[in-house]
Amino acid sequence: MYFLGVDGGGTKTIAYLLDEESNLIFKNTSGPTNILENGEEVFRKNLRELLYPVLKNINPKDIKSCFGLPAVGEFREDIKILRKIIKEELNIEADTIVNDVVIGWAGGNLARDGIHVVAGTGTITYGRKGNKDIRVSGWGSIIGDEGSAYYIGYRTLNEVSRELDGRKRRTDLTKLIFKKLNLRDHLDFIEFIYDPQKDRRSNIASVAKITYEIAKIGDKKALKILKESAKELALTVTTANKFLKIEKPITVTYSGSVLEKNEIVREEFIKLLAKGGYEVKPPKLSPVLGAVLLAFLNYENNGQKREDFINKLLKIYKEEEKQ
Numbered sequence: 001m002y003f004l005g006v007d008g009g010g011t012k013t014i015a016y017l018l019d020e021e022s023n024l025i026f027k028n029t030s031g032p033t034n035i036l037e038n039g040e041e042v043f044r045k046n047l048r049e050l051l052y053p054v055l056k057n058i059n060p061k062d063i064k065s066c067f068g069l070p071a072v073g074e075f076r077e078d079i080k081i082l083r084k085i086i087k088e089e090l091n092i093e094a095d096t097i098v099n100d101v102v103i104g105w106a107g108g109n110l111a112r113d114g115i116h117v118v119a120g121t122g123t124i125t126y127g128r129k130g131n132k133d134i135r136v137s138g139w140g141s142i143i144g145d146e147g148s149a150y151y152i153g154y155r156t157l158n159e160v161s162r163e164l165d166g167r168k169r170r171t172d173l174t175k176l177i178f179k180k181l182n183l184r185d186h187l188d189f190i191e192f193i194y195d196p197q198k199d200r201r202s203n204i205a206s207v208a209k210i211t212y213e214i215a216k217i218g219d220k221k222a223l224k225i226l227k228e229s230a231k232e233l234a235l236t237v238t239t240a241n242k243f244l245k246i247e248k249p250i251t252v253t254y255s256g257s258v259l260e261k262n263e264i265v266r267e268e269f270i271k272l273l274a275k276g277g278y279e280v281k282p283p284k285l286s287p288v289l290g291a292v293l294l295a296f297l298n299y300e301n302n303g304q305k306r307e308d309f310i311n312k313l314l315k316i317y318k319e320e321e322k323q
């Protein structure tokens with residue numbers, strides 16, 4: 001038996017294939033697979049590029065798979081439609097199809113009860129206790145994604161716009177943002193925001209890195225935005241647990257640059273949650289290995305084999321972290 005894990009995303013898609021002895025025998029990366037954002041043709045093409053070369057040599061019946069894909073849970077008949085496309089393009093039955101936050105959760109704490117927060121360009125939170133599960137936030141940049149890089153970038157640029165037209169007193173924030181973005185005046189500022197050549201969501205989210213740099217040198221407004229981002233992310237966790245009622249200590253894991261690379265947001269997030277008995281920990285496995293784990297658990301969910309398989313996955317992850 002082979003175990004296939006797929007981690008779909010808005011910018012790239014990763015696949016790992018393991019054999020029954022848990023040897024990693026294939027890994028590959030292709031373009032984005034958000035069927036809602038990228039469309040069906042792109043989705044089909046990137047799936048083919050990702051897996052066709054390896055799957056054509058394996059009997060489809062010997063594969064247990066888990067696909068963690070964006071947009072799952074966000075349109076009607078999602079699983080049915082995605083399963084049909086996977087079958088048409090790859091000639092395999094997709095055993096498990098879940099939103100990509102679920103494989104992040106599975107990797108986070110080895111598919112045990114707990115809550116996982118993804119905070120990158122966008123954000124979404126997922127938690128599970130036994131058979132009960134819940135998603136919080138992740139409504140997209142137009143009306144939500146509070147706490148994400150997009151939110152931090154938006155809040156920063158909004159503050160600058162208020163300083164520019166005089167609704168707020170000018171501070172160093174405007175000066176620093178102008179310097180970092182190489183802007184001369186308000187026309188350059190507008191051009192940066194509405195540039196038709198760029199993807200607006202990621203363009204605005206890219207400012208979050210600058211907000212972080214400015215906060216590190218002590219800018220109060222930038223610091224406030226980051227702390228509010230942490231508060232929004234913490235709220236998704238406590239909201240999830242109002243429903244799940246996981247007993248303390250409640251394990252919370254995370255992925256995405258806003259929590260991985262920004263210690264101001266991360267430390268505030270940890271501090272806010274510690275009061276409620278939440279233990280925030282880095283993930284034990286990457287999301288794609290979380291997908292492989294779910295593919296395996298769907299096939300074999302107890303006994304020594306499970307423990308051995310998990311230990312092998314932990315070893316693969318450790319080795320990859322070193323590289």
Ligand SMILES: Nc1ncnc2c1ncn2[C@@H]1O[C@H](COP(=O)(O)OP(=O)(O)OP(=O)(O)O)[C@@H](O)[C@H]1O
Binds near residue numbers: 119149205208256
């Ligand atoms: N130190 C930082 N502080 C705040 N934001 C950051 C930091 N480093 C990177 N970012 C932001 O994180 C975003 C990228 O997030 P990530 O690396 O998790 O990838 P992603 O896959 O695009 O996100 P998503 O999972 O939402 O699709 C970029 O918008 C970037 O500006």
